[in-house]
Amino acid sequence: MAILQIQDLVVGYGRFPVLHGIDVAVEEGEVCVLLGLNGAGKTTTVTSVAGLLRPTSGRIVFDGKPLGRSSPSARVKAGISLCPEGRRVFPRLTVAQNLRLGAWSRRRSHRAVRAQLRLVLDHFPRLEEREDQLAGTLSGGEQQMLAVGRALMSRPRLLMIDEASLGLSPTLARTVWEATSRIAREGTTVLMVEQNAGALPFADRALIMEKGTISRVAVGDEVQQVNLREAYLGV
Numbered sequence: 001m002a003i004l005q006i007q008d009l010v011v012g013y014g015r016f017p018v019l020h021g022i023d024v025a026v027e028e029g030e031v032c033v034l035l036g037l038n039g040a041g042k043t044t045t046v047t048s049v050a051g052l053l054r055p056t057s058g059r060i061v062f063d064g065k066p067l068g069r070s071s072p073s074a075r076v077k078a079g080i081s082l083c084p085e086g087r088r089v090f091p092r093l094t095v096a097q098n099l100r101l102g103a104w105s106r107r108r109s110h111r112a113v114r115a116q117l118r119l120v121l122d123h124f125p126r127l128e129e130r131e132d133q134l135a136g137t138l139s140g141g142e143q144q145m146l147a148v149g150r151a152l153m154s155r156p157r158l159l160m161i162d163e164a165s166l167g168l169s170p171t172l173a174r175t176v177w178e179a180t181s182r183i184a185r186e187g188t189t190v191l192m193v194e195q196n197a198g199a200l201p202f203a204d205r206a207l208i209m210e211k212g213t214i215s216r217v218a219v220g221d222e223v224q225q226v227n228l229r230e231a232y233l234g235v
């Protein structure tokens with residue numbers, strides 16, 4: 001069953017639509033990559049799912065229930081988590097403090113937060129080694145891991161990661177994508193936004209976005225055959 005369905009979604013800033021009625025379905029347990037050039041509307045899509053933008057029309061259905069006008073925090077509690085573009089960790093807080101902040105929606109259960117922290121540190125051993133270090137002193141790749149780890153702390157069913165690879169070396173980008181594959185194997189559905197086609201080998205589904213529309217959907221074996229020149233660059 002699709003855990004996330006986006007139906008005929010129109011979203012804009014002011015009067016001008018940026019998403020022109022997109023349809024998306026993400027199946028439970030899969031890794032889906034939303035691939036497109038700068039300005040295509042990828043961030044607009046995931047921030048709308050997170051409840052940070054109000055759609056003009058259309059529906060977003062999560063786990064069979066329309067999200068309607070529910071607040072961002074209600075969506076986190078429902079199981080949706082967004083790791084936003086640009087990392088945005090709190091530089092003057094430690095790694096552990098940053099991670100704990102990601103669990104604010106579950107803060108009353110200390111035991112559950114500790115268990116989730118254990119799981120996140122198992123995914124990112126580099127963070128465990130640096131637990132007491134200030135986040136601002138981490139390398140770019142480590143900050144990205146921290147941002148993904150923090151988004152995981154709310155124990156989401158759907159984890160959306162906006163441009164994890166931006167500014168990372170190819171090796172570090174692979175490290176982050178490999179971690180997202182492991183996260184998905186443990187049962188969290190992942191929707192990752194990328195400009196970098198290097199993410200394709202890690203995906204079960206690819207959605208190509210161009211100028212606010214989904215121009216191509218590839219599933220399973222088709223993902224590795226996505227002809228980027230044709231489908232993505234419009235050549």
Ligand SMILES: Nc1ncnc2c1ncn2[C@@H]1O[C@H](COP(=O)(O)OP(=O)(O)O)[C@@H](O)[C@H]1O
Nearest residue numbers: 013014018036037038039040041042043044045
């Ligand atoms: N806050 C904003 N106000 C006005 N226009 C915006 C805003 N954010 C994004 N846009 C415009 O919406 C379009 C899609 O942006 P975005 O969703 O950020 O694309 P992507 O993430 O694919 O690079 C772009 O043309 C961009 O200029």
Ligand SMILES: [Mg+2]
Nearest residue numbers: 042043085163
């Ligand atoms: Mg973006």
